[in-house]
Amino acid sequence: MLEVKNLFCERDERVLFENFSFQINSAEVVQVIGQNGSGKTTLLRILCGLSDAYTGEIYWQGKDLDEVRDQYYQAMLYVGHLAGVKGSLTAEENLYWMMQLDKSLNKCTIADALKQVGLYGFEDVPCHSLSAGQQRRVGLARLYLSSAPLWILDEPFTALDKKGVKEKEALIANHIQGGGSVILTTHHDLMIPGETIRPINLDEEAVA
Amino acid sequence: MKFFLAALKRDLLLVFRHRNDIINPLAFFLMVAVLFPLGVSPNPVFLAEVAPGVIWVAALLACLLSVDGIFRTDYDDGSLEQMLVSSESLLLLVLAKVLSHWLISGFCLAIISPLVAMMFFLPEQGYTALILSLLLGTPTLSLMGAIGAGLTVGLRKGGVLISLLVLPLYIPVLIFGAGTVHAGAMGLPIQGYLALLGAILVLSLMLAPFAIAAALKISVRS
Amino acid sequence: MKIKMPRWFYQLASPRWFYEFTGALLPWFSAAAILLLVIGTVWGLVFAPADYQQGNSFRIIYIHVPSSILAQSCYMMMAVAGAVGLVWKMKIAHVVAGACAPIGASIAIMSLATGAIWGKPTWGAWWVWDARLTAMLVLLFLYIGVIALNSAFENKASADKATAILSLVGLVNIPIIKYSVEWWNTLHQPATFTVTEKPAMPPEMWVPLLVMALGFYCFFAVVLMSRARTEVLEREKRSDWVKRVIQSY
Numbered sequence A: 001m002l003e004v005k006n007l008f009c010e011r012d013e014r015v016l017f018e019n020f021s022f023q024i025n026s027a028e029v030v031q032v033i034g035q036n037g038s039g040k041t042t043l044l045r046i047l048c049g050l051s052d053a054y055t056g057e058i059y060w061q062g063k064d065l066d067e068v069r070d071q072y073y074q075a076m077l078y079v080g081h082l083a084g085v086k087g088s089l090t091a092e093e094n095l096y097w098m099m100q101l102d103k104s105l106n107k108c109t110i111a112d113a114l115k116q117v118g119l120y121g122f123e124d125v126p127c128h129s130l131s132a133g134q135q136r137r138v139g140l141a142r143l144y145l146s147s148a149p150l151w152i153l154d155e156p157f158t159a160l161d162k163k164g165v166k167e168k169e170a171l172i173a174n175h176i177q178g179g180g181s182v183i184l185t186t187h188h189d190l191m192i193p194g195e196t197i198r199p200i201n202l203d204e205e206a207v208a
Numbered sequence B: 001m002k003f004f005l006a007a008l009k010r011d012l013l014l015v016f017r018h019r020n021d022i023i024n025p026l027a028f029f030l031m032v033a034v035l036f037p038l039g040v041s042p043n044p045v046f047l048a049e050v051a052p053g054v055i056w057v058a059a060l061l062a063c064l065l066s067v068d069g070i071f072r073t074d075y076d077d078g079s080l081e082q083m084l085v086s087s088e089s090l091l092l093l094v095l096a097k098v099l100s101h102w103l104i105s106g107f108c109l110a111i112i113s114p115l116v117a118m119m120f121f122l123p124e125q126g127y128t129a130l131i132l133s134l135l136l137g138t139p140t141l142s143l144m145g146a147i148g149a150g151l152t153v154g155l156r157k158g159g160v161l162i163s164l165l166v167l168p169l170y171i172p173v174l175i176f177g178a179g180t181v182h183a184g185a186m187g188l189p190i191q192g193y194l195a196l197l198g199a200i201l202v203l204s205l206m207l208a209p210f211a212i213a214a215a216l217k218i219s220v221r222s
Numbered sequence C: 001m002k003i004k005m006p007r008w009f010y011q012l013a014s015p016r017w018f019y020e021f022t023g024a025l026l027p028w029f030s031a032a033a034i035l036l037l038v039i040g041t042v043w044g045l046v047f048a049p050a051d052y053q054q055g056n057s058f059r060i061i062y063i064h065v066p067s068s069i070l071a072q073s074c075y076m077m078m079a080v081a082g083a084v085g086l087v088w089k090m091k092i093a094h095v096v097a098g099a100c101a102p103i104g105a106s107i108a109i110m111s112l113a114t115g116a117i118w119g120k121p122t123w124g125a126w127w128v129w130d131a132r133l134t135a136m137l138v139l140l141f142l143y144i145g146v147i148a149l150n151s152a153f154e155n156k157a158s159a160d161k162a163t164a165i166l167s168l169v170g171l172v173n174i175p176i177i178k179y180s181v182e183w184w185n186t187l188h189q190p191a192t193f194t195v196t197e198k199p200a201m202p203p204e205m206w207v208p209l210l211v212m213a214l215g216f217y218c219f220f221a222v223v224l225m226s227r228a229r230t231e232v233l234e235r236e237k238r239s240d241w242v243k244r245v246i247q248s249y
Helices: A040-048 A069-074 A091-101 A110-116 A132-145 A162-177 B002-017 B020-039 B044-067 B072-076 B079-084 B090-104 B106-119 B124-152 B158-185 B191-221 C007-012 C015-047 C056-088 C091-123 C131-152 C156-188 C203-235 C240-247
Strands: A002-011 A014-024 A028-033 A055-060 A076-079 A150-154 A181-185 A197-201
Touching: A002 A040, A014 A028, A014 A040, A028 A040, A028 A162, A040 A076, A040 A150, A040 A181, A069 A076, A076 A132, A091 A110, A091 A132, A091 B002, A091 B079, A110 A132, A132 A162, A162 A181, B002 B090, B020 B044, B020 B090, B020 B106, B044 B090, B044 B106, B044 B124, B044 B158, B072 B079, B079 B090, B079 B191, B090 B106, B090 B124, B090 B191, B106 B124, B124 B158, B124 B191, B124 C131, B124 C156, B158 B191, B158 C131, B158 C156, B191 C156, C015 C056, C015 C091, C015 C203, C015 C240, C056 C091, C056 C131, C056 C156, C056 C203, C091 C131, C091 C156, C091 C203, C131 C156, C203 C240
Parallel strands: A028 A181, A028 A197, A076 A150, A150 A181
Antiparallel strands: A002 A014, A002 A055
């Protein structure tokens, strides 16, 4: 699906990766691992087109990413550190806006998605009066809504309780079984039922 | 178009939830205007003479003050990232945000401007010119200001910096805007002035969205 | 937005090539700048005839006018270099654009200062809200904005692109600003006589002016290249060729 060739990236005069190539195939979970500051978030942002501090080539379905950007964004879901949730809007209003931005959020209704993340009954509450974990879940409700084949998730389990993490792992497994793929970073010990996780270790890519 | 309306609706909803955001620029506008009689002279002849300039300077500063926050919360909470990884048009989104900013700043300022005009003893025949010039001029201020806001949204010291970037660009609008009111107050025709303000607005409407979108991409990707 | 350009264009984009090429040009431009400036100064200050109205005080024209012209060209150059940097992702163009800003600001200050010094004997005041002086002041503000924005970013690549956008926006606005300021000036101060618009300037006066203007351009080229070369060394300090250059000193 997504292919990266000869990626080179440096930050503050430190090379994060050099001659770095990998690909993400369909029905695959890829976990980016590495120490703090090894460039996990930077890598995911590069894949999303949210950073251009790199040289190298990225291909989506065999085509240069710059040429198929619109198609790529329709087929990609990005959940970053920041949830993108507005405190003064309710969960429902937030998700409604996200669906306007991203047409691939069409798998189920907002009510269903909120029920899945355990926020049923909270849909009319402004998000600033929800807890950090609940706010995170509003952002993650997108995973239930999304029919995009590629998910790019940066620390998706932050502030979630154990049950929440389990549910998300099951959701990812479901996504993979449907032929989708996921690239993510997490500090949790990831357990995707029935799937092997392919690691990409950034510490090995770093050049001293 | 549907997306544009959805974006506009979201922004207006956000404003509606923070009603202070509407009041603040207006209160600022009134206060700045009041400083002049207090600082210089309450003499009606003097005030009527400086009214066009003072009202326009106060309106310009009020726009500048509020435009700084146009992308700030979206940047801070990650909404802006999501907007950039969307396949929807960033230009439309930017236009919607600028329009919603104008509705709460320039448009409201134009509506309350007769109040300040009255306090400044502006001849009544100048009121139409004042309102029309503000309606035509302030959208340009919002557009230009949004370029500055887009460029500085990722920086910690946004506030002062944006004034340095944007104020020089505001000068033509100030000159023609205040000129319109001067002419109107003297009973001279104002169509020519309004045409100039309109021309500047059309030009910035065509070019500024590209600059704003590019600025936002740079700020998010840095 | 990819437009094919001739080979030298891409060569110029290589920092090393740029460094060597400008290194070869630098002595020639320095010599030309010194020669033209010395000839122009002596000619203008000593041999050119005095003005029939203003006497000798008009001679500051030989610094004021070239610096005014140069301050404007410099902004244009900065914006064009920034645009080239944005379109072709060329770092050297951004380096050149970045080097333009402080030079342009200094020259704008020089233009304003000489304008003020000229204004004192002519108008009897250091500052008069003359259209040209006011437009130059706004140009200085535009430069200040560009410099402030450029130094606000920690990341060089973002600073480059952001300033390029800002200087392009400024470039589009400069004609509008000039027009609006001129219009404002006629509205508020009808019939001030503008000293710089003397239609019938005799050749003995304008030839040295031309020499000075050329000298200013050469001087600008020298300063611009020197600044850009220093910046190139700074940015490429980890590459082998820069290490060799530094060792050779």
